[in-house]
Amino acid sequence: MNCQPMQKEEIEMASRLLLLGHYRQFGPAGFLPIPVEEILESHLGLTLEFDDLRQRLGINDVLGATWVNDRRVVVDISLDPTVDPRQEGRYRFTLAHELGHWELHRHDFENGVAQRGAFRQQIPPSIVCRTSTSKDPMEWQADLFASYLLMPTRNVSMKMRHSLPEFNVESRVSWCSTFRPSGGGF
Secondary structure, eight states: OOOOOOOHHHHHHHHHHHHHHHHHHHOOSOOSSOOHHHIIIIISOOEEEEEOHHHHHTOTTEEEEEETTTTEEEEEGGGOTTTOGGGHHHHHHHHHHHHHHHHHHGGGTTTOOOOOGGGTTSOOOSEEEEGGGTTSHHHHHHHHHHHHHHSOHHHHHHHHHHHTTOOSHHHHHHHHHHHOOGGGOO
16 A cells, blocks of 8 residues: 655654544543543544464464454454563554554545455455564655654653663663663663
């Protein structure tokens, strides 16, 4: 799927607008980590599910998928943090990534005609996120959106001012517990 080229600033602004809308609806800004599940389900009204996407879609490296017209996001069961708490960072990044697709790309898929061929005669997801397609422009944009959403520039700047020049192993752990990015990051 081709997508419109976007500047990094546009992607960051889209993540900031989503957070602002969520904060206006549910309360003041400033709490971390960013509540990605709440944004997805309560603010945007999307349905969140877990499923064995590898089996369902017949794709070995799938992490998440979005059905735009159904307003549904499905995450592969291998990322369920209630089953494997070590997957929490990857799970949170995947949700933020799917939110990126929702905010940046959903209009390209709304009310589109489903193409069944590659998906065994079932209605395919609008967007399938795979590890092997991470360099595609649409996937790159969703990854960048997820990064801005999970670690908003303003929050990172404020944290950095309070952490530097003592940025060391202990402060790295503090950053990771504050923002909870994928895999602990840094």
